[in-house]
Amino acid sequence: MPQYLMSVYGPLERTDFGAYATKEEMLAAFADTGAFNDMLQREGYFVFANGLESAETATVVDGQHDQPVLTDGPYLESKEHIGGFWVIDVPDLDVALRLAAEGSKACRGKVEVRPFQTEESFVALLES
Amino acid sequence: MTDAVVADALATVHRREWARIVASLVRRFRDLDIAEEAAAEAFAAAVERWPADGIPANPGGWLTTTATRKAIDRLRREWRRDEKHQEARLLYDEDTPSSPGVIDDDRLRLIFTCCHPALAPDARIALTLRMVGGLTVPEIAHAFLVQESAMGRRITRAKAKIRANHVPYRIPAAADLPGRLGGVLSVLFLIFNEGYLATGATTDPVRADLTAQAVRLTRLTRELVPGDGEVAGLLALMLLIEARQAARISAGGELVTLAEQDRSLWDAAPIAEGHGLVRERRAAVAAGDGPPGRFQLLAAINAVHTYAGDAADTDWFQVVALYDRLVRIDPSPVVALNRAVAVAEVDGPEVGLALIEGLPLDGYHAFHATRADLLRRAGRPHEARAAYDRAIELAGNAAESAYLTHRRSTL
Incomplete structure (x- = not known):
């Protein structure tokens, strides 16, 4: 079955409660997201899911030269950064979009749905 | 066989069969690109061969077979790239009879x-x-x-x-x-x-x-x-609008408003078909088919206009009643604007003006054109002129600009 990455975006700078304004909101979102993840497991859609530390904690590494060059901070300059993601394994895009809507409601953020390359598309790339 | 006869046959079969051919190829080969290319190649082959060979007895069948062969040829050329997948695709439903x-x-x-x-x-x-x-x-x-x-x-x-x-190639689930x-x-x-x-x-x-x-x-x-009411509504709406096309633009290229159109120029056949659809929907709704949606209401509004033999006979009360229902399911400012036009016919231009003041449509030429017309009818020519100026500035269509410029000159 095709796999999709569902990423959630959030602000660069976080509050004491991560990407949430209040502790109540954070706890409610965690509870709903936990229930959503349980459902993904039950239905056999779950591959992986986790939240990320703040984008400010990122380091960019360029190893294409003699010595690796390290840069503090995220790769893209942006107000919003990826804050967590799911990898799901589902029959088609319609199922992925339905799950993304549920995940978005649970974690209280917008969700970007993006397909992974498949064996077929990878072979097509090699042959191009 | 003359080229004109072949060209005619090709145009007809293209209109009737293109979607059918592409759709069956997509089902079989699961790829829009292959389907589109193979269908186009099949039509190109027909252009080349039909003048000499004659039009086949079953043109649609000929094109489907040719397109299928073209698609298989392309896949064979690409075979080495992943043999197993392609082979499976070619084997699957090689000879499925396609029921209508x-x-x-x-x-x-x-x-x-x-x-x-x-x-x-x-x-x-x-x-x-x-x-x-x-x-x-x-x-x-x-x-x-x-x-x-x-x-x-x-x-x-x-x-x-x-x-x-x-993206799945299927009709969405009922929900x-x-x-x-x-x-x-x-x-x-x-x-x-x-x-x-x-x-x-x-x-x-x-x-x-x-x-x-x-x-x-x-x-x-x-x-x-x-069975879908909104599909019927949209078809009726399009037919009733398109039927008035010949009366909509004057010989001089100016837009002619509904009230001023020569109704003898309207096309009777699509109007009759549109009215038939509106009646069908009205009966279905009366029989408990659920409330009419946006397109059915718009079709019904257009039918009120096309039922009137003369603009003066228009049942504006009916139009307002239909817009009242439309506003409930589509509370957009454009619908509010059109409703105000109907209300102005019943209650006068000042009432219409009061309804449109403050609508967030400043960048929309029809808002200013409507306002200009209502101001003109309310006897406020100075304000009307300014509104026409703004409408002309925003109008993107030559016939419409010509009409508005003409109206402004008669103030």
Whole structure:
């Protein structure tokens, strides 16, 4: 079955409660997201899911030269950064979009749905 | 066989069979690109061979067989790339007899795929016209005043997104069907409007042809989903609007308003068909088929106008009542504007003006044109002039500008 990455975006700078304004909101979102993840497991859609530390904690590494060059901070300059993601394994895009809507409601953020390359598309790339 | 006879036969079979051929190829080969290319190659082969060989007894069958062979040829050429996949594709349903029901379902699947909500609205329109309507990329580019290369990229990108995302080739589940069908109807109405609003003395026939394309695709959708009220409503709406086309533009290229149109120029056949559809829907709603949606209400409003033999006979109370229902399901400022026009006919221009003041439509030429007309009728020529100025400044269509300029000069 095709796999999709569902990423959630959030602000660069976080509050004491991560990407949430209040502790109540954070706890409610965690509870709903936990229930959503349980459902993904039950239905056999779950591959992986986790939240990320703040984008400010990122380091960019360029190893294409003699010595690796390290840069503090995220790769893209942006107000919003990826804050967590799911990898799901589902029959088609319609199922992925339905799950993304549920995940978005649970974690209280917008969700970007993006397909992974498949064996077929990878072979097509090699042959191009 | 003369070239004219062959060209005629080709045009007819293209209109009737293109979507069917593409849809059956997509089902079989699971790829919009292969289906589109093979269908186009089959028609090119017909252009080459029919003048010499004669028109086959079953032109649609000939084209389907030829297109299938072209698709298999292409896949064979690409075989080395992943033998197992392609072989499986070729073996699967090699000789499935295609019953009419299955073909219809295929075309409907194709429409839903082209109008998938994950695609941008522009891409949905372009893809529907290409894959279902059979227009060429240059024709679509021309109709939407976009560079051919840009339109080509738009369509290629849409097909690539469908492929990469595994957009399913199926009719949506019952729970999603009303919403998804609504999306399809919006695409068809946008195509219609693009053609309709562009029509004028200096307009390219390719753009005007968009209205005919939209009617054709809506008829097809109605054939495939005959029980849906909104599909019937949209078809009725398009027919009732298009029937007035000949009366809508004067010999001098000026827009003629509904009130001033020569009603003898209206096309009786589509009006009769549109009225029939509106009656059918009214009976269905009376029999408990659920409340009418946006397109059914718009069709009913247009039917009130086309029922009136003379503009003075228009049942404006009925129009206002229908707009009252429309506002409840579509509370957009444009609907509020059109409702105000009807209210002004019943209660006078000042009441209409009060209703439109403050609508957030300052960038919309029809808002200023409506305001100008109401101000003129209310005996406020200075304000009317300023409103006409603004409307002319914003109008994007030659016939409309000519009409507004003329109205301003009669103040």
